[in-house]
Amino acid sequence: MATAAASSLLPLHSSRRTPPIAGALPSSLARRSSSRLPVSSPFLSTLFTSPSFYPTSKRFSSPSSNFYVKAGAQEEKKKVLVVNTNSGGHAIIGFYFARELLGSGHEVTVLTVGEESSDKMKKPPFTRFSELVSAGGRTVWGDPGEVGKIVGTAAFDVVLDNNGKDLDAVKPVADWAKSAGIKQFLYISSAGIYKTGDEFPHLEGDPIKDDAGHVFVEKYIADLSFSSWAIFRPQYMIGSGNNKDCEEWFFDRIVRNRPVPIPGSGMQLTNISHVRDLSSMLSLAVEKPLAANGKIFNCVCDRAATLDGMARLCAKAAGRELKIVHYDPKALGIDSRKAFPFRNMHFYAEPRAAKEMLGWTSSTNLPEDLKERFDEYVSIGRDKKQMQFDIDDKILESLKVMVTV
């Protein structure tokens, strides 16, 4: 039994790595483990619970040991609850994640905040929830504060909170999950909580802003001591079904031959990931709860683009000319948060923890992905839609730039 259990503790590995000998410390990780803080190496934790070191390990008798997936055996199917926001850039994450889990044979319930009849449900990804239902998923609506009542007696293994930005919103969900014996709690936080300095990228473990709402949530979840918990910090996403404009902002201007006003130098670096990368990272965490436990993951692709670069890539995807106009928002009295979809600063994280701890790989390929996005943009007729560009016009007027109509 001990041997079988030991082998079940070997992490499901990506093909790149050869499985470690039970009890032996893989030399590559022996060298590396001391230089990674504050996360612990899953291989090390495997080592210290394997029978050759501790013949009787408490871990073996804990209820959570039933949760370990046996290497090589049929993957355990999980019951997953996704608490999903009803708007904003993150809405799409829950949709892709649910779809991916359903595709892998897991049971998924998506609890969307608010009411099914609300106007917010008339926008994607909610307009595509039928895809989840036809794949065997359940979609419900309600107040996450009442999650227990909403799901009733349904039991779940995993909960993803893709909704709350502060403790008020997440605490009821986390508390319910803990009392309901949820084995794995995942939380979508934000890479926006990293303190900015002179060095980049933002890495897991780097200092974060003490006052950000997400920070309190992260700490609260950590302290609840789920069998497995993990935090995901995303940035910007593209993908079919997104609730908030990202690349569309550039397409809107490019197809109408309008200049693209970009605040500052245009050299600001940012991560723009395809949402499937976020979904695959979350799915991997569900598959590898031991490896993911207690970790923070920057939920981003592994390349950054400058703001000017993003404009260029969008123009190339659209096969159109591009004219970029830079402006100083302060000097023109413009609030760049209203005028432009990205932060006016370097905002750049790298997904090193996911690559190392989960064996995750990034698949975002902006040049290719943006082509697909542009094709959809045109197919829904958005290129022909009447639009106002009030703020743009204000900027251009201040800069006295000619616009060809």
Place this chain on the structure above:
Amino acid sequence: MAKLVAMQQLQPCHHIPLVSPSSSLLHSSLSEFSGTAVNISIQKKRKVWQPKGALHVKASSAKKILIMGGTRFIGVFLSRLLVKDGHQVTLFTRGKAPISQQLPGESDQEYAEFSSKILHLKGDRKDFEFVKTSLAANGFDVVYDINGREAVEVEPILDALPKMEQYIYCSSAGVYLKSDLLPHFETDAVDPKSRHKGKLETESLLDSRGVNWTSLRPVYIYGPLNYNPVEEWFFHRLKAGRPIPVPNGGVQITQLGHVKDLARAFVMVLGNSKASKQVYNISGSKYVTFDGLARACAKAAGFPEPEIVHYNPKEFDFGKKKAFPFRDQHFFASIEKATRDLGWTPEFGLIDGLADSYNLDFGRGTYRKPADFSTDDMILGKSLVLQS
């Protein structure tokens, strides 16, 4: 018995610099500038694996190694690591600089050990016939090519040593084609027209000749003895209490890698089958903005926060002079492949790395290029300054 003890330590010591922890040669004591706990934990790890008086056993069998160059910067540190590892190391140089010089922080004993063992093959690598005959006569197992620029320089070496085990080349991340997507990965497109195309051509030649080669691509290298005025450029201005002129917005992101970390990477690929026919980006773990680098140099050297002046380089004609030591663009590369495949990680963070350079070099009054503020004065003289 001593041998047995040494053998047991063989595995763990393999990828850790085999220099006694008390030596400040390879890692100056962490000053208050040490930012990250990363370095602290590595220090601790050294103590665990290296009790005092441990026999320094080489991990791979002793090789006959030739370093093309080796008296100026990278090679100075690399040769010491290799000699300490028990290899027979020869430097191929014209003999213009002394074959060995005692380094600041290096004890007399350490220096004596090194200088008594390092060998010299005097010659000009551009004399291809001489290279071929002298190398063939000596028969080397491994060649480290630290100063090669053109593929044509490498051919005589390959011709002379048909049984060579490995050719380890110092290339450059400068070969990457400029991209809107960063960081550069080893799989990225390269620029056949770049200033570093000789490096690319060398890599291609090595590959085409079926040699067991490994190529390392550093970004900007820094550290004591740097002959490229990277950190020195900032230190001169900080010392003179002058503002630091930075082109455009100062938000351009670059990457520095400590020479000692690079030297360790060079040692780690030696005899490493994983490294066969592979390129690796080798640099620091994090990247920094131009403005941030100015601040980091000040912090590392104990100067007050500098005044930074931004300017538009297009408004000036600096002639042949360089007004700033970095290319005016984002330029950084991912070291993930080296970390994943070789288990190499940089030991120096930016601040403590710059402190190491300052404490062992500029801070002692040594530098390679005297201060030249002529371009600064042109910039500062002009009343028009870019809004930051």
